[in-house]
Every structure is written in structure tokens, then in C-alpha cells.
Amino acid sequence: MLNPSLARPEPPVSTCTANQFAAVRTEESATHAFVRTTMPKLKIVYLELPANELAVSRNFYAKLFGWTFQDYGPTYAAFSDSGTDGGFNADPAERTQHPLPVIESEDLEETEQSILKAGGKITLPTFSFPGGRRFHFTDPAGNELAVMQRE
Structure with missing residues (x-):
């Protein structure tokens, strides 16, 4: 017979609103089927960072982390040796306000249609860049991302 003093106590009830919401969503997901837009597994392959002054950003990350760079004109430099390839965009007319994750797709048009069907909004139409299109x-939620396809 189990000694009642050795029994596991009831788990504490969370007072955190987020935890309570998660518990309710977990219960709901067990009883409801969710509809998902199924896409091939697309991965983040590039991270573009905005830069005010390209030389300053390059020097900072080269000294701090030892990253190497490839220039693509006076306002763009790609970096490598960082774990994930990426680049600095210092063109005031083109750079984003926040870091821009870039996802790779084998079919840009199909991915664009899937994003629209899922409720996303295209903020910059497809354009070419050295090595592909995006x-x-x-x-x-308003997060900006990009999708690219290599040439």
C-alpha cells in the first residue's frame, strides 16, 4: 500500500496568463482538428541585416567574430564564416528596418501563392539579385521575411 505522505503532490496551478492560455490551447488541440497549409520544408538559409554604414558594420563583425565578406557594390556586403550566411544592406532605399530572415524555395511562385493562401502579404514583389530571385x-503578426530561389 502506498504511503499517502509519499504520493506526488498535485502540480502547482500557474498564475501566468500565457501558461493558462497554453494549457487551454493544448486541451482544445486534443479535441479539434486544425487546418494547415502544407508546404515542403523550407529552411532559413540567409540573414540580411540593415546597416547605416557598411564599413562600420563590416569592421565590427570582422573584429568581433572573424567573419569574412564579399562586396556586391558600395551598399551591400555578404558575410560568411558565421554559421549562417548573410549580408549587410546599407542602401537607405532598400534596407529593411529589422533583420530579415531569408528562406530558400525551389519554386518561388508556388511558395508565394502558399503564403498568400495562409494569410501572408507580399510587401516587395519578386526581383532579381546576383545569384537568384526573391x-x-x-x-x-507583421514580421517581414523573404523567400529566395537560386538561379
Whole structure:
């Protein structure tokens, strides 16, 4: 017979609103089927960072982390040796306000249509860049991302 003093106590009840919401959503997901837009597994392959002064950003990250750079004109430098490839965009007319994750797709047009069907919004139509094409979109929360396809 189990000694009642050795029994596991009831888990504490969380007073955190987020935890309570998560518990309710977990219960709901067990009883409801969710509809998902199924896409091939697309991965973030590039991170573009805005830069005010390209030389300053390059020097900072080269000294701090030892990253190496490839220039693509006076306002763009790609970096490597960082774990994830990326670049600094210092063009005031083109750079984003926040870091821009870039996802790779094998079919840019299909991915664009899937994003629209899922509720995303295209914020920058497809354009070419050295090595491929890409477009930008926002998710329902307003986060901006890009999708690229290599040439």
C-alpha cells in the first residue's frame, strides 16, 4: 500500500496568463482538428541585416567574430564564416528596418501563392539579385521575411 505522505503532490496551478492560455490551447488541440497549409520544408538559409554604414558594420563583425565578406557594390556586403550566411544592406532605399530572415524555395511562385493562401502579404514583389530571385512578405503578426530561389 502506498504511503499517502509519499504520493506526488498535485502540480502547482500557474498564475501566468500565457501558461493558462497554453494549457487551454493544448486541451482544445486534443479535441479539434486544425487546418494547415502544407508546404515542403523550407529552411532559413540567409540573414540580411540593415546597416547605416557598411564599413562600420563590416569592421565590427570582422573584429568581433572573424567573419569574412564579399562586396556586391558600395551598399551591400555578404558575410560568411558565421554559421549562417548573410549580408549587410546599407542602401537607405532598400534596407529593411529589422533583420530579415531569408528562406530558400525551389519554386518561388508556388511558395508565394502558399503564403498568400495562409494569410501572408507580399510587401516587395519578386526581383532579381546576383545569384537568384526573391520577394518579401509579412506574416499575420507583421514580421517581414523573404523567400529566395537560386538561379
